Amino acid sequence: MNFGKHAISALSLALALALSGCGKTEDAGNIIKIGSVAPLTGPQTHIGKDNENGARLAVDEINAKGLELGGKKVKLELFGEDDQAEPKTATIVAQKLVDAGVVAVIGHLNSGTTIPASKIYHDAGIPQISPSATAVAYTAQGYNTAFRVMANDAQQGKALGQFAVNKMGAKRIAIIDDRTAYGQGLAGEFEKAATAAGGEIVAHEFTNDRATDFNAILTSIKGKSPDLLFFGGMDPQGGPMARQLKRLGLNAKLLGGDGLQNANFMKLAGADAEGVVASSPGLPIDSMPGGPEFRKKFEAKYGVIQVYAPYAYDAVYALVEAMKRANSAEPAKVLAELPKTDLQGVSGPIRFDAKGDTEGGAVTLYEVKNGAWQVLETVK
Amino acid sequence: MDIFLQQLVNGLVLGSIYALVALGYTMVYGILELINFAHGEVTMIGAMVALSVIGVLMGAAPDLPGVMVVLAGILVAIPACMALAFGIEKIAYRPLRKAPRLAPLITAIGVSIILQNLAMLIWGRQYVSFPPLLPTIRFEFLGAHISLLQIAIVVLAVTIMAGLWLLVEKSRLGRAMRATAQSKEVAQLMGVNVDRVISATFIIGAAIAAIAGVMVSAYYGLAHYYMGFMLGLKAFSAAVLGGIGNIAGAMLGGLLLGVIEALGAGYIGDITGGFLGSHYQDVFAFFVLILVLVFRPSGLLGERVANRA
Known part of the structure; x- marks a missing residue:
């Protein structure tokens, strides 16, 4: 009887130890968590999923090549969250990501969600790179954590x-x-x-x-x-x-x-x-420096590109390049390096100005002719 | 003048659709005093089922005329919605018939959420577009543009309303429905199978909702999993406006609400000099609802309680 009891507690102790040990070897600094937020339900789902897929493509590529920071091999892990294109949900999701210990966030998709969420990331000192939020207000708040890789409104x-x-x-x-x-x-x-x-x-x-x-x-x-x-x-x-x-x-x-x-x-x-x-x-995908190649890679995995996938992809690369320069994934160190970004991205050269906007973003006009978007002209 | 006429046409088309959906609310309320919040979702399922059928038919028989394809979609959507409503009543409402009134109301909201999520799983979270199958013939009448589809919607809606009116007033089933509405117990004593009458009420309402669902998606060219929510709320407001439980009231309420909304959204910006904008369009329905509840709680035609069914 007594023996049985001891056996059980010993067993559970051993199990607990084994489990916690398990967790440690997996986690301990080797996994770098990156958040990706976009509406994954509701009418804008297709665009949201597009963003997430763009970011995921970059993350998978970087992981496949192997990334080393501070002499240690690390692995990126993308946390896809759904903000439903709702400002209210955006702040909840942002807090959730901060609590989960992400070191950076790619997102959000809409300006209406990006702006309220940016305060939470700023308070937590986490860099945020939006692939698609174009509202001027986003980078005009004076946050050193807010960046975007697309021309603004x-x-x-x-x-x-x-x-x-x-x-x-x-x-x-x-x-x-x-x-x-x-x-x-x-x-x-x-x-x-x-x-x-x-x-x-x-x-x-x-x-x-x-x-x-x-x-x-x-x-x-x-x-x-x-x-x-x-x-x-x-x-x-x-x-x-x-x-x-x-x-x-x-x-x-x-x-x-x-x-x-x-x-x-x-x-x-x-x-x-x-x-x-x-x-x-930005430029039409096929006129982007890395456009045709990106289209091939993306479509093989996820199907048709909606709009912002190349920007989400570039945002991840801009972030990882900054990590490499900092030789660390610590948000504070990455933040110090992000403004120095000078990256030849899929969508074009990426450099941030003092506010975190992309320098010299191009705007292209399209018209629907014969059932397809045709380029009219690109304005710089 | 042409602008006013156009707004009136816009409102009448919208109102016909509201009226059809409102009928489902009011019939169920008339008999069970239950606000069937899942009714808007039944409308949505009708649209989605029809669109799926249309999609399959377009692939299988591309030579079929567009009107036939849409008709086939409606003909499948109707029994699908009828079966759905029958199931909802049997599973979610019947066991609670003797429970306090709050319980079935909350269940109805639950069913609505379940249906929305189910639709999201089946048809996805994107907007589904309605293929351009129907002829886009337009008429000009005193400067207002009226399409064949708009005329078809209004005519079909009026026909359905007239048919329902005849069914309730003239048929045996209708008499049983009216009797059940007045008193379930007495009706039962007179040999009316109350359970069957209640099922029939849900089924008829669902059939009409299916047609309304296809109308909405054909009119706006799209359908999505949450389209039933706002539509349901507006139709419910229409039913209350006309006097809930009263069939004629639901028709009147629906048409009125459609016209109020169109005229309101069309003119509020100009009247208030831009102070209030057209984004208050959805507010009108609920503003009217509040006004009616304050000044005429039983609705416009809500007095003749004996007439409800």
């Missing part, structure tokens, strides 16, 4: 506004934005640039990032007979909007930012996508 909105008036000949311009940090920011920059170039803003209407019915606002806009409609928002709204625009007989060209410039927009808008113009920061 000021650069993009300005290019769009000038293009609308100077190249598309728009005189009466209507604007719809989805009231997210991204949509509102982009629409604001667009409005400034278009007005400065001599366009007249005849209407500014609003929707949200869950809506599918734009009949009412489009009809109201129709009453003001614009020749161009700018939409600051994403493809789940832009697609149906393009359809309803045609159905209402509103003869205005639809112009959008990078939220529309993807494959899903084409699917949702169907035949009504024809003639829609949208921009995307």
Whole structure:
């Protein structure tokens, strides 16, 4: 009886020791945790998954090559989290990653989620590189932890506004934005640039990032007979909007930012996508220095590239290069090295300015012709 | 004027869809005094099933005319939703029929969440696009653009409402439904099979919801797993607006709500000089709901309690 009891406790003790030992040999400084946050549920899932896959591709490559920091072989591990494109969820997820001990975060996808999360990463002293958040406010908060590898809305909105008036000949311009940090920011920059170039803003209407019915606002806009409609928002709204625009007989060209410039927009808008113009920061994938090669690698593993995968991929490389220079994965040391980044990435050269923005980000304009996005021109 | 007319058309089409979904809420409430929050999700499942069928048919028989393909989608979606609603009632609501009223209400919310997640697992988290199968014929009437699809939606909705009205008022089943609504016990004493009547109510509501679901996805060109949530809330508001439990009220409430929403979203920006914008579109439904609850708690047509079913 007594013997049995002892045996059991001895056994459980041994088991506990074995288990804890197990954990130690696996963890002890050899695994470097990197977070990746994007919406993995909801209407923007395809873009979110695209980001995560881009980052994962880079992580897998670096692991396959082998990474050595401070004389020790280390392995990167990517923690994919879902922020549902919700600012509220973004902060919860950000805290979760900080608590899990990640040394850096690639993300988030949306500006609306990136900005509130950036405070949490800043307080924790963890570098954050967003592959796709373009709102000016993100890097304007004075956080030394916030970086992005894509042109921001000021650069993009300005290019769009000038293009609308100077190249598309728009005189009466209507604007719809989805009231997210991204949509509102982009629409604001667009409005400034278009007005400065001599366009007249005849209407500014609003929707949200869950809506599918734009009949009412489009009809109201129709009453003001614009020749161009700018939409600051994403493809789940832009697609149906393009359809309803045609159905209402509103003869205005639809112009959008990078939220529309993807494959899903084409699917949702169907035949009504024809003639829609949208921009995307950076170069078209096939004109990127490492574009064709990246496309081959990515598509072999994950299928069609939506938009930001090359940027997520570059963000991981920028981070790891900084780790290598610091010869450590400690966030404070990596942060000191990140501003010195000078990387020839897939999407182009990556250098950060004092705020953490990409220097000299290019913006490319596309138009849907014969059912596909065709490059119009690239503005620097 | 043409703009006003266009907003009216927008509102009527939207309202017809609300009305159809509202019928399902109001019928169930009339009989069980249960707010079936899963009804919006039944609508969503209808749209998703139809889209799957349409997808398969387009691959298998690409020569079939588009209208036939959509019709086939509807014809599969209807029995699918009927079976779903029958199952929901049997599994989730029937065991709780004698329980306090809060219990089935919470169960309904639970069923709604389960269905949403189930749909997410089956059809994925992305927006599913509705293929361009239907003819895009447009008419111009006093400057307003009206598409064939819009006309079809309104005509079909009105036909269904009239059919339901006849069913409830003139048929044996309808009489049994009205009797059950007045008093389950007495109806049972008179030889009405109450369980069967309740099942029938759920099934009829679900069939209508399936059609409404296909309408929504054809109209907006897409479907997604959470489309039933907002639609359900709006339709529920429409049912309350008209007087919940009252079939004519649900129709009136749906149409009114659609028109209020379209006109509200279309004009609020201009009227308030940009102070309130069109992003308050979704607020109108609930604003109206609150107004009605304050000033006329039984809804616009909610007095004739005996008439509900």
